[in-house]
Amino acid sequence: MSSFSGIWIPLVTPFNAGSVDFNALDALVRRYARTGISGFVALGTTGEPAALNEHEQDKVLATVLSAANGLPVVVGVSGNHTAQLCERVAALNTQPIAGVLVSAPYYIKPSQAGIIAHFTAIADASRVPVILYDIPGRTGVRLELTTLLELAAHERIVAIKDCGGSPEKTRSLILDGRLQVLCGEDLDLFNVLCEGGSGAIAASAHLFTERFVALARLLGEGKLTDARTIWHALVPVIQATFAEPNPAPLKAALAQLGSIRNELRAPMTPASRGLEIELQKLGRVNTP
């Protein structure tokens, strides 16, 4: 059975003078692959996939796969045209990927029955595991608990990236036990892992990655006091990472570290100067 647990990094897509910076992406992935993370998400929300054409998306995936050093790679898939997404997933299945991370159809607000049919069609079209991505703040549509429990019966739907905003729903899914629950709301990470979540897909884990890994390990071992110390130091970093639209703060922080250029594609804009200064201070405070 595939395991979606531990800390997964939903990678940023570096740019340089308007083009995708594949060298920077390659170097990032090689570095993170040595930090103890469980895997990567390519083309997740943080990777600005809507700003990439198909050729760029394919090349990003190829770059991540070749640099991941054997770590599993999940690919983000989003859209609201069920048949087209089934074709996309079937095409992705030809790649050595660990799964697809599929968000609910955005903008058009289908019924729960429509959502069940959508995910079922995609899971039927896939040979690799499907991770549901519940993020109503971005898609405009909630995945109700009954919907998720029905989808959990599908043999290829094995996990959820949970940004659903409902601790009760998260708890019910953990107790149900059929879907591995990956926290997708970084500030909820400590609580979700304590409740029995399997891990996290956390954009903020681009920063102080080893500490996120240690946090998950310590909580798994029941070492609450040590885990708390790490968590309390990470909270301001996570807050700053999401103080402005993701991935702008993250790209500013990674640029300060010299890993990438501080560039996004329109309509996304770079972090404000004030936040850049705050990120710089946090980097100094948190650097051992």
Ligand SMILES: O=C(O)C1=N[C@H](C(=O)O)C[C@H](O)C1
């Ligand atoms: O790219 C992702 O996957 C993530 N997206 C969330 C978001 O941008 O809302 C945040 C999460 O940390 C990972």
